[in-house]
Amino acid sequence: xxxxxxxxxxxxxxxxxxxxxxxxxxxxxxxxxxxxxxxxxxxxxxxxxxxxxxxxxxxxxxxxxxxxxxxxxxxxxxxxxxxxxxxxxxxxxxxxxxxxxxxxxxxxxxxxxxxxxxxxxxxxxxxxxxxxxxxxxxxxxxxxxxxxxxxxxxxxxxxxxxxxxxxxxxxxxxxxxxxxxxxxxxxxxxxxxxxxxxxxxxxxxxxxxxxxxxxxxxxxxxxxxxxxxxxxxxxxxxxxxxxxxxxxxxxxxxxxxxxxxxxxxxxxxxxxxxxxxxxxxxxxxxxxxxxxxxxxxxxxxxxxxxxxxxxxxxxxxxxxxxxxxxxxxxxxxxxxxxxxxxxxxxxxxxxxxxxxxxxxxxxxxxxxxxxxxxxxxxxxxxxxxxxxxxxxxxxxxxxxxxxxxxxxxxxxxxxxxxxxxxxxxxxxxxxxxxxxxxxxxxxxxxxxxxxxxxxxxxxxxxxxxxxxxxxxxxxxxxxxxxxxxxxxxxxxxxxxxxxxxxxxxxxxxxxxxxxxxxxxxxxxxxxxxxxxxxxxxxxxxxxxxxxxxxxxxxxxxxxxxxxxxxxxxxxxxxxxxxxxxxxxxxxxxxxxxxxxxxxxxxxxxxxxxxxxxxxxxxxxxxxxxxxxxxxxxxxxxxxxxxxxxxxxxxxxxxxxxxxxxxxxxxxxxxxxxxxxxxxxxxxxxxxxxxxxxxxxxxxxxxxxxxxxxxxxxxxxxxxxxxxxxxxxxxxxxxxxxxxxxxxxxxxxxxxxxxxxxxxxxxxxxxxxxxxxxxxxxxxxxxxxxxxxxxxxxxxxxxxxxxxxxxxxxxxxxxxxxxxxxxxxxxxxxxxxxxxxxxxxxxxxxxxxxxxxxxxxxxxxxxxxxxxxxx
Numbered sequence: 001x002x003x004x005x006x007x008x009x010x011x012x013x014x015x016x017x018x019x020x021x022x023x024x025x026x027x028x029x030x031x032x033x034x035x036x037x038x039x040x041x042x043x044x045x046x047x048x049x050x051x052x053x054x055x056x057x058x059x060x061x062x063x064x065x066x067x068x069x070x071x072x073x074x075x076x077x078x079x080x081x082x083x084x085x086x087x088x089x090x091x092x093x094x095x096x097x098x099x100x101x102x103x104x105x106x107x108x109x110x111x112x113x114x115x116x117x118x119x120x121x122x123x124x125x126x127x128x129x130x131x132x133x134x135x136x137x138x139x140x141x142x143x144x145x146x147x148x149x150x151x152x153x154x155x156x157x158x159x160x161x162x163x164x165x166x167x168x169x170x171x172x173x174x175x176x177x178x179x180x181x182x183x184x185x186x187x188x189x190x191x192x193x194x195x196x197x198x199x200x201x202x203x204x205x206x207x208x209x210x211x212x213x214x215x216x217x218x219x220x221x222x223x224x225x226x227x228x229x230x231x232x233x234x235x236x237x238x239x240x241x242x243x244x245x246x247x248x249x250x251x252x253x254x255x256x257x258x259x260x261x262x263x264x265x266x267x268x269x270x271x272x273x274x275x276x277x278x279x280x281x282x283x284x285x286x287x288x289x290x291x292x293x294x295x296x297x298x299x300x301x302x303x304x305x306x307x308x309x310x311x312x313x314x315x316x317x318x319x320x321x322x323x324x325x326x327x328x329x330x331x332x333x334x335x336x337x338x339x340x341x342x343x344x345x346x347x348x349x350x351x352x353x354x355x356x357x358x359x360x361x362x363x364x365x366x367x368x369x370x371x372x373x374x375x376x377x378x379x380x381x382x383x384x385x386x387x388x389x390x391x392x393x394x395x396x397x398x399x400x401x402x403x404x405x406x407x408x409x410x411x412x413x414x415x416x417x418x419x420x421x422x423x424x425x426x427x428x429x430x431x432x433x434x435x436x437x438x439x440x441x442x443x444x445x446x447x448x449x450x451x452x453x454x455x456x457x458x459x460x461x462x463x464x465x466x467x468x469x470x471x472x473x474x475x476x477x478x479x480x481x482x483x484x485x486x487x488x489x490x491x492x493x494x495x496x497x498x499x500x501x502x503x504x505x506x507x508x509x510x511x512x513x514x515x516x517x518x519x520x521x522x523x524x525x526x527x528x529x530x531x532x533x534x535x536x537x538x539x540x541x542x543x544x545x546x547x548x549x550x551x552x553x554x555x556x557x558x559x560x561x562x563x564x565x566x567x568x569x570x571x572x573x574x575x576x577x578x579x580x581x582x583x584x585x586x587x588x589x590x591x592x593x594x595x596x597x598x599x600x601x602x603x604x605x606x607x608x609x610x611x612x613x614x615x616x617x618x619x620x621x622x623x624x625x626x627x628x629x630x631x632x633x634x635x636x637x638x639x640x641x642x643x644x645x646x647x648x649x650x651x652x653x654x655x656x657x658x659x660x661x662x663x664x665x666x667x668x669x670x671x672x673x674x675x676x677x678x679x680x681x682x683x684x685x686x687x688x689x690x691x692x693x694x695x696x697x698x699x700x701x702x703x704x705x706x707x708x709x710x711x712x713x714x715x716x717x718x719x720x721x722x723x724x725x726x727x728x729x730x731x732x733x734x735x736x737x738x739x740x741x742x743x744x745x746x747x748x749x750x751x752x753x754x755x756x757x758x759x760x761x762x763x764x765x766x767x768x769x770x771x772x773x774x775x776x777x778x779x780x781x782x783x784x785x786x787x788x789x790x791x792x793x794x795x796x797x798x799x800x801x802x803x804x805x806x807x808x809x810x811x812x813x814x815x816x817x818x819x820x821x822x823x824x825x826x827x828x829x830x831x832x833x834x835x836x837x838x839x840x841x842x843x844x845x846x847x848x849x850x851x852x853x854x855x856x857x858x859x860x861x862x863x864x865x866x867x868x869x870x
Contacts, residue, residue, distance in 0.1 A: 079476025103342020126443035145203030182748030197242025205414030249418025329364030340376035367423030401452025496533035544568035638669025676704030
């Protein structure tokens with residue numbers, strides 16, 4: 001953003017020569033841009049296939065920057081800092097350190113605090129390393145933002161190309177099917193789509209000012225193109241908070257830029273009066289403008305509320321989870337007012353306060369509330385100190401600096417304001433990319449502030465031993481010492497993490513031919529991880545789970561293994577009392593050790609804690625069944641079906657005589673029996689799979705379901721279930737009425753597309769059926785793709801159909817036995833790889849819906865010799 005000025009500002013003519021200094025600055029920006037780009041482009045290490053290597057890369061990259069920074073400090077014979085932000089940063093560090101010390105789980109909080117420390121290191125390094133400038137950092141940030149936008153559009157373009165490829169192979173392309181049924185969303189770019197939106201909100205003000213006020217025409221055009229690309233990428237994140245944040249940031253930035261240019265012009269002309277730069281408007285005009293804005297906003301909200309079409313990409317059901325997260329976050333804060341519950345503790349406490357939306361609420365969905373939960377009032381005060389210091393520096397830069405620094409100050413203020421607006425409905429606190437991006441923006445702010453101060457006003461590097469000098473030396477010395485803290489922490493943490501990673505790999509490979517030492521190696525490595533980091537609950541949990549599984553698979557002969565497993569699982573629960581995985585494993589371990597009463601007690605706790613997590617509940621049911629508590633087993637199995645009704649079609653219920661004989665009672669103890677629509681749809685699906693399934697109860701289900709649909713006409717799940725029942729009863733026109741309503745109400749509701757395809761197929765219209773199944777396949781409906789493939793003669797299934805089905809089913813679209821909550825438990829709460837088997841080996845591993853089995857068999861038939869889905 002160098003050379004920012006209005007076009008008539010009188011730029012010097014001629015082409016500047018290329019100097020060694022200019023080449024050095026360009027090289028420094030390129031190197032640092034690549035370094036920053038890694039953090040902004042790549043996802044969180046815990047979301048990658050192998051967590052430890054990516055975590056280590058992050059730590060090494062931070063270490064390289066810190067080493068370069070310290071080396072420069074030594075060469076320049078100076079200390080870190082020197083801006084008004086120093087005391088605010090120290091306050092933030094103190095708040096996080098105290099919050100970690102008093103945390104409900106200091107071990108979990110420590111890693112989150114070290115991530116904050118890493119961002120602080122990045123800020124100071126970018127602020128003080130040589131061969132950089134505020135304009136150079138801003139330009140670097142804009143280039144990264146443009147690259148992020150291009151990459152995001154490339155990803156979405158690839159998804160669109162896949163849709164076109166599938167559509168062309170099935171029905172050919174024409175005007176009515178070139179657009180998918182739902183807006184495609186960015187994925188696998190940065191930490192998360194909402195995080196990508198935060199990054200684009202931060203970079204938008206810099207692009208907007210450059211496109212408006214840059215002196216060079218090529219720079220304005222480039223920035224404008226990048227701004228348009230960023231707008232498209234921001235839209236495709238489908239982050240409504242990001243849209244609002246970008247809107248606020250743009251309005252503020254353009255207004256602030258215009259004001260800056262006008263002030264600078266008046267100052268050049270002579271004495272400036274504020275009345276000269278404030279547009280003369282009368283109250284009537286203000287009222288008219290305000291009324292117009294209110295009319296547009298209210299009209300838009302009214303239209304969206306009343307429209308009969310409510311596409312899922314826009315009307316996503318995320319408000320209820322957010323409201324629940326806000327309520328939970330507020331109660332966590334009020335229970336831990338002074339120092340908070342500890343950084344990254346929200347997910348550990350969520351089940352205790354609510355637990356209604358476990359998949360969506362790993363943080364408070366409000367950055368300010370998240371900070372209050374993490375560090376309490378002290379953290380909020382530290383944030384206020386940062387805002388005050390940054391505001392002071394921005395004001396000083398804007399009032400005293402030249403136009404370039406003024407515009408940079410406006411861009412920084414707009415970026416931070418937009419980021420704050422976005423964080424009202426999202427929380428950037430727990431992610432790495434926003435932390436690094438904020439460090440870049442803060443570095444631009446600090447450099448612009450320093451560059452706006454006349455050279456004679458900059459204090460010398462070797463301060464005199466007066467009050468100011470002593471204070472400067474003390475602050476710099478503390479900051480220098482604190483640079484070492486993250487690396488000392490990571491050195492201790494990474495050693496145990498490495499052993500955990502090796503143990504996971506070895507234990508997963510224990511069934512491979514010739515790998516006879518895998519179990520021994522895994523147990524030894526996991527024990528080493530526990531010994532090195534005994535306060536990490538997930539290490540204790542995993543060691544106990546491995547020992548108990550080894551005991552089961554070894555024929556239950558080594559009593560020492562199960563005794564040790566009980567000890568480690570007890571320790572895991574002491575460290576993380578709300579872990580349903582730990583309680584389920586301990587219940588099973590007690591069962592294996594012959595301690596029936598303790599097993600029953602832990603199974604009961606599992607049922608209370610698990611809520612929406614069917615795998616631990618199923619394990620609890622197996623424990624009850626094994627120890628002979630039949631009534632509890634039936635009730636627990638019913639709870640598992642209430643969590644996931646698709647399990648009712650699993651062969652799991654045929655694996656023991658008890659389950660076979662009591663399956664009807666299990667169904668009656670579940671929510672399936674409590675909802676006529678759900679029960680009727682279950683009977684229809686069971687009859688489709690096996691004609692011997694009785695449909696005697698379908699008539700009463702249909703009658704009761706019609707009343708439910710009448711009372712809840714916008715519930716599309718009920719509508720589709722009722723349509724299934726009507727189709728089975730032969731009422732094709734009645735079924736079509738509900739399916740047609742569903743696809744018109746929400747065009748991207750996948751289950752409706754699947755059933756509408758069945759309806760057309762029953763009518764003999766194969767082309768129309770395939771069209772619906774293509775749309776369902778794009779909406780990640782695995783059953784649509786299965787039906788689509790089955791509509792072709794054997795040996796003639798298009799390869800694109802099989803490829804799409806494998807991709808959707810492998811990502812969990814078939815609702816197979818994918819333990820998403822266990823994955824979140826390991827990866828979100830503890831930043832560790834999640835094992836293939838999150839609990840002790842048992843029948844629960846074979847509990848998968850019949851649909852998943854059918855998909856696997858179909859793929860092996862369509863593409864012989866190919867790998868089955870995971």
